[in-house]
Amino acid sequence: MFIDFTGFAGDCLINGKLDLRAPRLTDQLNADPLVHLVEVTLEDLGNGQVISTPDFTIERSQLCAVRATGPRGSRALRIATAPHRLRAQIGPYTVLGRLHEPPGVDALATFTQRDLMVPLTDATIAFMVGGILDVRDWSTLVINRELASWYQPVDGDEALDAAGSTGAQSGSSAAAGSDLVAVGGRSKDAQSQSADRARRQAGSAPRGPKSR
Numbered sequence: 602m603f604i605d606f607t608g609f610a611g612d613c614l615i616n617g618k619l620d621l622r623a624p625r626l627t628d629q630l631n632a633d634p635l636v637h638l639v640e641v642t643l644e645d646l647g648n649g650q651v652i653s654t655p656d657f658t659i660e661r662s663q664l665c666a667v668r669a670t671g672p673r674g675s676r677a678l679r680i681a682t683a684p685h686r687l688r689a690q691i692g693p694y695t696v697l698g699r700l701h702e703p704p705g706v707d708a709l710a711t712f713t714q715r716d717l718m719v720p721l722t723d724a725t726i727a728f729m730v731g732g733i734l735d736v737r738d739w740s741t742l743v744i745n746r747e748l749a750s751w752y753q754p755v756d757g758d759e760a761l762d763a764a765g766s767t768g769a770q771s772g773s774s775a776a777a778g779s780d781l782v783a784v785g786g787r788s789k790d791a792q793s794q795s796a797d798r799a800r801r802q803a804g805s806a807p808r809g810p811k812s813r
Contacts, residue, residue, distance in 0.1 A: 606638055607668035609726065610659065611692045617641035617657060626671050627743050630718040634661050646693060649731035661717070665692040665748050669720060669741035685709070687721065689752035691744055697755065698724030698742055709754055718743045 604626065608615040617638035623629035630636070641657040644650070684699035687709075698721025702711060712719070724742035728735055746752075 602671070603639075604671040606636075606670070608636070608659070608664050609666040609692075609694055609728070610663050611665065612646050614644040614646070614730070615641065615657070615659065616644075621671050624672065626667070626669050627716075627718055627720050630661060630664075630667060630743060631716040635659070636661055636664065644730065646728065646730055649733075662745075662747070665694050665745055666696065666726060667718070667743045668739050669743050684722065686755040687712075687752060688755050689744065689749045691749050694726050694728045696721065696724060696726050696742065696744055698722060698744075709752070712746060712752065715746060717745060717747055719746050720744075 602621050603618045604621045606615070606617050606619040615638070618640045619626070619629075619636065619638055621629060623632060636659050638657045638659070639655060641655070642651055642653050643657070684701055686697070687700045688695070688697045690696075700712070700719070700721055720741050720743050722741050724740075725736065725738050726742060727737075
């Protein structure tokens with residue numbers, strides 16, 4: 602079954618189709634060191650230029666995060682968990698989301714013991730494309746914990762202030778992105794974002810991650 606794939610590499614965004622063979626995308630990402638995609642577009646974070654390619658392969662170790670799509674897996678295998686609000690810096694991306702662990706478990710203490718690719722729910726990811734702030738909110742985002750330069754807990758009130766309302770196009774979400782990027786050390790004025798983005802034209806190939 603092919604599913605939509607959105608990946609966040611160190612210097613480009615990757616959109617394409619992935620042949621899902623595991624019960625969940627997270628399971629497949631943790632099992633396979635290589636990610637094979639078809640019908641791919643790559644968008645350079647530095648200048649916003651976009652190219653297309655019929656197929657593309659990227660090493661899992663080069664993916665900072667992946668949007669979770671496809672089935673959620675067997676309901677019978679799910680266990681009770683408690684959510685813990687987490688903020689992390691992963692490459693050029695600042696992420697805010699809920700990390701789930703069994704009740705009574707210290708989520709931050711066990712974070713480094715998790716599988717390489719860790720799902721966060723109610724997630725916001727903020728980053729710059731061509732010097733313009735981009736903020737996206739998704740129900741689940743899978744992050745690469747090995748690429749996290751730092752991560753920290755977020756209390757309830759701070760989480761609401763930072764995350765804003767759902768929807769990357771909303772004004773509150775844009776404000777949330779400003780807060781997130783500022784925390785990550787990449788604060789940038791987001792005025793005229795929509796107009797500037799519309800003026801960007803596709804050109805030379807993004808530097809992008811290595812392909813095989």
